[in-house]
Amino acid sequence: MEIITSAQNQWVAEARKLQQKKFREERGLFLAEGLRLAEEAAKAGSVQEVYYHETFGDTDRGAELLKALSAETRRFFQVTAKVLNSLAETETPQGIVCVCGQRRLSIRDFAPERGVVVLADGIQDPGNLGSVLRTLWAAGGSGLICLAGTTDPFNGKCVRASMGGIYRLPVFTDMTWSGAARWALDHGYTTVAAEAGGGVDYRQMKWPDKTLLCIGNEARGLLSVVAEEVGERVFIPLAEEAESLNAAVAAGILIFSSMN
């Protein structure tokens, strides 16, 4: 087997472009690094290319994964540490980087029969957005709609924080509020806006079977969602003086509440 030793190799150079949002969008691909994410990608059948360092096969778990991946894709490349580091975004890439396919679905074909869908309206921190995906997956949620101005869910940090949720849930990006509201209407989804105050205490909330839960920006709340156009408003009551919760924590409390 040939080993790629140059970071200028054509495959490697093309894969590295996926560190940029522009190329991720253009190609419908993204990067996932590390053992755990590569395992989840393999389970989900998302892997299109594999770049690994030979030491990755030294553990039983690594060797088993390489075996499965080599059966799944012919674009299976052993690379030097230098090449691997050029593809990786963390300081400890754990010996493997995969190019994965985005789950591309037209919003017109997205018609879940039940369960919560999150609408992210301006979440900026990729760790928070990734955590929302992880929570949605764990709660049995149905998908994620990102309005324009939200951080890219296929960003490496978001992918890592999702712990694999990114492979499992349909994700829609760069939507407008009116497009999302129309989708909700067409599919019987009730828009529920999470707000800092006002609306219904989440503990008293009668959650609809089909909830589109709108989560806003970390500092400024909902940006594009039009308050007068949502179906319901919900809040988490906080202790005096405390101002807010972390966006991913607030989303987690509401997502699980909506599934109960």
Place this chain on the structure above:
Amino acid sequence: MEIITSAQNQWVAEARKLQQKKFREERGLFLAEGLRLAEEAAKAGSVQEVYYHETFGDTDRGAELLKALSAETRRFFQVTAKVLNSLAETETPQGIVCVCGQRRLSIRDFAPERGVVVLADGIQDPGNLGSVLRTLWAAGGSGLICLAGTTDPFNGKCVRASMGGIYRLPVFTDMTWSGAARWALDHGYTTVAAEAGGGVDYRQMKWPDKTLLCIGNEARGLLSVVAEEVGERVFIPLAEEAESLNAAVAAGILIFSSMN
């Protein structure tokens, strides 16, 4: 007013040592940077020294805060940008760094009359631990006990993620499991261990008035908490295939559930 222009100035050099855990523990102090955290520190009466850049007073909010802080402490120093950056841990320190006092309380004197206390058993990510503090504050929780092996809650990243919770709640560090269990017994607190599976579904949980909620390490769960010695075990049911929640999200769901 004299401006400190050297990062080797004695006050500045002493303050900078607080970037290290060793000195934070020795002195019972920690660093807080940025407008928001400095405001919260001022409200909580925690500020002992102030280092600010002259441009910090250019906004109304900044000017107002400086006025309040200069009344509160005589260790009030205008510094150059270079000096400020030497004290700051973020890339955009926003013109102010405060030295704050840790809320030091002996565990023997910690006797809350009700409400949840979190026991952190090996949480490694300071962002997660800070987020737990933020949630605890927002939920009206009573305190945080960290077992040895947990990241330092007075670490700068944790302080920032707590959004001010670090000033408000009593925090105990480097405790042993037996010490924490003894404390719980002495004060009528029931230990409740959050586990990946087993125990009671949190939706069916009859939360005690006084809950000591044990949250484990991100990857390995509870490390020092002895399963046979806890009063109750609780879990959050997850969708098939999904393995886990982010530790701060799981803690948030359980903390709010316990307050209902």
